Amino acid sequence: MTVNSWLTQLQSHGYRLTNARKAVVETVARTPSALNPLEVYQQAKLSCPSLGLVTVYRTLEKLEELHLIQRVHQPGGCNAYLPHAQGHQHLIICQGCGKAVYFEGENMQAFFEQVAGKHGFTVKEHWLQLFGLCSECSKN
Amino acid sequence: MTVNSWLTQLQSHGYRLTNARKAVVETVARTPSALNPLEVYQQAKLSCPSLGLVTVYRTLEKLEELHLIQRVHQPGGCNAYLPHAQGHQHLIICQGCGKAVYFEGENMQAFFEQVAGKHGFTVKEHWLQLFGLCSECSKN
DNA sequence: TGTATAATTGAAAAAGATTTTCAAAAAGGA
DNA sequence: TCCTTTTTGAAAATCTTTTTCAATTATACA
Numbered sequence: 001m002t003v004n005s006w007l008t009q010l011q012s013h014g015y016r017l018t019n020a021r022k023a024v025v026e027t028v029a030r031t032p033s034a035l036n037p038l039e040v041y042q043q044a045k046l047s048c049p050s051l052g053l054v055t056v057y058r059t060l061e062k063l064e065e066l067h068l069i070q071r072v073h074q075p076g077g078c079n080a081y082l083p084h085a086q087g088h089q090h091l092i093i094c095q096g097c098g099k100a101v102y103f104e105g106e107n108m109q110a111f112f113e114q115v116a117g118k119h120g121f122t123v124k125e126h127w128l129q130l131f132g133l134c135s136e137c138s139k140n
Numbered sequence: 141m142t143v144n145s146w147l148t149q150l151q152s153h154g155y156r157l158t159n160a161r162k163a164v165v166e167t168v169a170r171t172p173s174a175l176n177p178l179e180v181y182q183q184a185k186l187s188c189p190s191l192g193l194v195t196v197y198r199t200l201e202k203l204e205e206l207h208l209i210q211r212v213h214q215p216g217g218c219n220a221y222l223p224h225a226q227g228h229q230h231l232i233i234c235q236g237c238g239k240a241v242y243f244e245g246e247n248m249q250a251f252f253e254q255v256a257g258k259h260g261f262t263v264k265e266h267w268l269q270l271f272g273l274c275s276e277c278s279k280n
Numbered sequence: 281t282g283t284a285t286a287a288t289t290g291a292a293a294a295a296g297a298t299t300t301t302c303a304a305a306a307a308g309g310a
Numbered sequence: 311t312c313c314t315t316t317t318t319g320a321a322a323a324t325c326t327t328t329t330t331c332a333a334t335t336a337t338a339c340a
Contacts, residue, residue, distance in 0.1 A: 051319085052318070055318060058299095058318090078213060092259060095264060123232070124273065128269075134259075156335085158335075160288080160290090177327085192289070198288085
């Protein structure tokens with residue numbers, strides 16, 4: 001279960017396990033779409049009523065630093081987070097419900113290097129993201 | 141020349157040509173890397189000393205609305221702008237000097253549709269961006 | 281070439297998002 | 311349980327972006 005593994009990782013890096021952190025971790029780990037700090041706060045506050053928004057910011061920062069979550073860039077904003085994928089993966093995000101799914105990079109690296117090479121660039125990193133509709137949302 | 145074409149476009153959409161707008165347009169059109177509003181302001185103020193930051197925000201908004209510039213997403217922030225590419229293109233950004241170059245999408249659409257289909261998604265849009273070093277910066 | 285008028289401007293204020301400060305509370309080792 | 315250090319939430323501070331508003335300016339028209 002992602003939640004316990006994240007809590008263990010926080011602890012093994014010297015961070016203490018608190019109710020506030022558990023609530024934030026549970027919220028981000030179980031939500032299938034990217035949430036911004038305010039959304040995490042509102043959701044996590046349900047299970048930890050004393051939670052403050054500041055603690056959400058601080059916890060997200062630690063989770064990102066441990067590569068447990070990752071910031072997601074969308075046309076509407078770039079401050080939402082998702083659990084990090086295993087290895088290097090790319091994202092498809094549903095424009096209807098926000099659901100996000102990772103997919104493998106396949107062998108695009110060679111293609112990227114070739115294209116970049118034409119312009120004299122050496123590629124270090126790449127971002128690939130698809131936007132569309134998931135099966136549920138394309139029904140309507 | 142991009143500058144004149146942008147000014148003409150602004151005018152043909154009912155916007156007046158002012159010194160403030162000319163300074164902003166010139167700055168964005170001639171800079172080979174993505175600039176954020178503050179950077180545009182500092183640069184454009186050199187040729188229009190009375191310029192205010194607010195006007196930079198308002199002008200960038202209009203240029204984006206006319207699809208003359210486009211917002212660029214980078215790890216360090218998502219509020220910088222570049223001239224818009226002809227047709228659908230992708231970006232390579234130099235991590236050293238910030239220089240940005242567009243490249244054509246080739247035939248990736250079919251691949252994207254196939255990958256997305258595996259997860260039940262219909263693709264509407266995609267983002268692809270490469271980060272690396274340009275020929276100048278990879279020398280050092 | 282003036283003049284009227286509607287758009288545009290910059291400053292200041294407001295709004296939003298994020299970060300810092302700080303005293304009180306809580307976690308976890310002894 | 312006690313002690314030390316971390317963590318917390320509230321408030322204040324900071325930064326970015328937007329709104330408000332009176333003064334200025336571009337442009338159509340006489």
